[in-house]
Amino acid sequence: MTPTDERRGLRARLSRPGETDGLVGILVKIVLLGLVDAIAIYAVFVLAAQEKWAVLAVAVVLTVGVNVVYLRRDGLPAKYLAPGITLLLIFQVFVMVYTGYIAFTNAGDGHNSTKSDAIEAIATKGQERVPDSPQYQLSVLEKRASLWFLVTAPDGTVALGSSEEPLEEVDDAEVDGSGKAVSVDGYSTLSFEELLDQQDEILAVAVPVSDNPSDGSLRTADGSTAYEYRSNLTYDEAADTFTDTTTGTVYRDGGEGSYVSDDGEALVPGWKINVGLDNFRRAVETPQLRDSLLAVIAWTFVFATLSVALVFGLGLFLAMVFNVASMRGKKFYRVMLILPYAFPAFLSGLVWAGLLNTEFGFINQVLLGGADIEWLTDPWLARFSVLFVNLWLGFPYMFLVCTGALQSIPDEMNEAARMDGASPWRAFRAVKLPLLLVSVAPLLITTFAYNFNNFNVIYMLTRGGPRFEDTTSDIGATDLLITMVYKVAFGTGTGRDYGLASALSIIIFVVIGVIAALLFRRTTALEDIH
C-alpha cells in the first residue's frame, strides 16, 4: 500500500495545473454543472417560498461547494470523491447524527410537528356541525390513495379539496343532470360499493373551507352530502390556551409537548419537544421495558456470536472436505452449496417460515410424520430455528471465503509440518488454521456486525416472536435490537415512538462502535504477528 515512486511521479503529472480535458469533457462538465445548478436554483426558490431557511442554507452551501470543487483546477481527488461522499454525508452520516437528536425528543405518534402545526390541527379537529350550515352535494374522489371531496354548493359553485388541501374552486368538473359535479380529470370517482368499503376513512375526512382553520371544514355523514363543521375548541393566542366552548374547560401548554386540561386530559396532536434523557431513562427505569430490553440485548449478542461460529465452522469444514484436488464432482457440489447464497435472502426467511409452520409445515407434516412441534412459536425452539435458518443462509459465503483462503496457503507448509512428524490434525491446527484466521478475521468481524443487525432473517421468520408474556409492548424471544427498533418506531398496534426507537438505535451504535474498535485493533495485531 505504500506509494511507489512510479505513482508519485504520476501524481505530480495528474495534479499538474493547466491541463485541459478536451472539448467533449468541457462540454459534459458544463452541461452537468448547469443541470445541478438549475435544480439547485429551483430548490432555493421552493425553499424560500416555504420559508425553510435552514434547509435553504444547506442547499446553498452544497451547491457552492459542488461548483467550487468542479470549477477549480486543483483538487482532482475531490472531483472523483464528491458525488459519493455527498450522498454518504447526507444519507449515512447526517441521518446517524439526526438519530442522536431524535433520541432526545418525544417524536412519535401525535408528536411529529411544530407547535403551530399542532394548534392548527387541534383547531380543525373536535368539530361540531354549524347549525345553519348549507347543504353541499358531494362526490368522493380518489387520487393516489388519498380521498378528495368534490362539492357543489347550493349556489352551483364547484370546489375540490382534501384533508390536507383546503377547498379550491374548479371549473372543469363534469356535472350530471341534477347539477351535481361528479368527476374531475385526473381523479377517479368512487362507486357506491367503494364508498361502503372505505366508509370509515371517508367519515374521517375533514376538508378545510379555507386556509384559516377557524373557518371550519366540510365533513360528511353519508358520502353524498357534506356540511360545514366548526371546532368547539377556540384558541386564545394571547394566553396560549384552548378553550372548549361547550364545557368551558381550558387547556394549557403543559410543557410536555401538548395542551393539557387541569385534570390531565391532553389534546391530540401534540408537538415535538426536547425531553433530554427521558427516552433512555424510560428504557432503563420502566421495569417491563428494561427486562425485555436486557433480554433482547443478550439474545442479540448470543445470536450474532453463535451465527458467526456456526457459519464459520460449517463453512471451514466443508471447504476442507472439498479442498482435495483428486475429488470428482467438486464443481457440482460447489454450485449446489452456493444455492442458498444466491437465493434472495428475504424469500429464504419466508420459505423457511412456511416449512417450519407448526400445523401445516413440511417439516412437521412429512419429515416428522404429523408432529406438532412449535418450531417458531416456542421461545427456545424459535431461537434454535432462527439460528438454524441463518446457518443455511450464511454457510455458503464462509465456504467460498474459506476455500479461497485455504487455496492461497501453499501446501508446502503443511507438508513440512507433516515431515516433522505432526499428525494431520496438529499440522492443520498449528500451521494452516492460524494463517487462515489472519486472512479471514476481518470477514468474521463484518459477519458478526452483519448478524448483529440481521433484520431480514428474524423478521421474515418470526417477526421477533413469540412475544414475551410479561410485557405489553410487541417484543419477543427472537427480537434483535434492530427488529425492536423497527417495531417500536413503525409497529402496528402499539403507537409509533420515534424517540424511544432512536434511543435504542443509539445503543446499537455504541455497541457496534466498541466492537469495531476492539476487533479492528485485534486484526491489526494478528497481521503484525503474520
Add this chain to the structure above:
Amino acid sequence: MSTVPAPRRRTFRRWFTDLGWRHLVGIAVTVYAAFPILYVVSASLDPSGTLAGSSRLFSTIDLSNYRDLFTDPSRPYGRWFVNTLVVGGVTAIGTVFLGALAAYAFSRMRFSGRRVGLLTLMLVQMFPQMLAVVAIFILMSTIGDVFPAIGIGTHAGLILVYLGGALGVNTYLMYGFFNTVPVSIDEAARLDGASHAQVFFGIILRLVTPILAVVGLLAFITATSEFIIASVFLTDPDQQTLAVGLFGYVSEQTSTNWSIFAAGAVLAAIPVMAVFLALQRYIVNGLVSGSVK
C-alpha cells in the same frame, strides 16, 4: 476365488477413507442446501393453493399459480417485479459509478486524508443505514413536503437513500482491484495526451469490468432484498418492491396464500440466481481477493 474380492474391498475402503466420505458429506449438504428451494418450486406447481396441500413434493404439476399471480389487482405482482428491477437496477448502476469514481481516486491519486478516508469508509459500513431508519423516514418526509418527487413513497427518494450507502465495502473491493491494474497503463495514456477523465472512462473502466459486474450484482441483490427502509418508504401497493409486497401478502395469511406466494418467490429468484450462478467465478474471485486482503 476368495482372493479376488479382498483387494477390491481394501481399495474400496481406501477410496472411502480418502474420498468417499467426502461425497457423503457432499450429498448431505446438497440436500440441506437445495431442499428448501426444491420445496418452493414444488409448492408453486401445486394447484391446491394452501400450505397444507403442498406436502408431497411434485405430486402435481400445474401452472395455474403462475397465471393467478398476475391477475389479482390487490396484489400487483407485475408492478412489484418492475419496481424491484427499477430500484435495484438504478441503485446498482449508481453504486458502481460512484464506487468506481472513489476507488479511482483512492487507487491512483495521493492526497492528504487518503488513508483516513479509506479507513473511515471501512468503519462507516459497519453501521448500516437501516439503524437510522427513523431519521431517514423523518428526513425524507420533510424533504417530501418541499420536493414531492423525492419524498416518502417515491422510488427516486428510496434510490437516493440507497446510494448514500454506495461507498463503503464496494469501494474497498474496487480499490483492491484497481490496484492490480498497472499504473504504467495510465502513464502511457497520459503521455499520449489523454486527460484524467479520458484515462478513467476510456481505459481503466474497461480493464476493471469484472469487479464492476461483481459490485453491480452485489448492489443489486442488496437493494432488492432490502426490507426495512423500503417497507417504511413504500406504502402504496403499486409502488412496492417484491420484498415488501410479498412479505405483506404472505404474512397476512400464510397458509392459504402459500402456493401463489411460492410461484412469486420462484419467479423473483430465477433472474437473481441465474445471474449469480453465471457470474459466480467473478463473484468468488472478487470476494476473496477484495476482502481476504
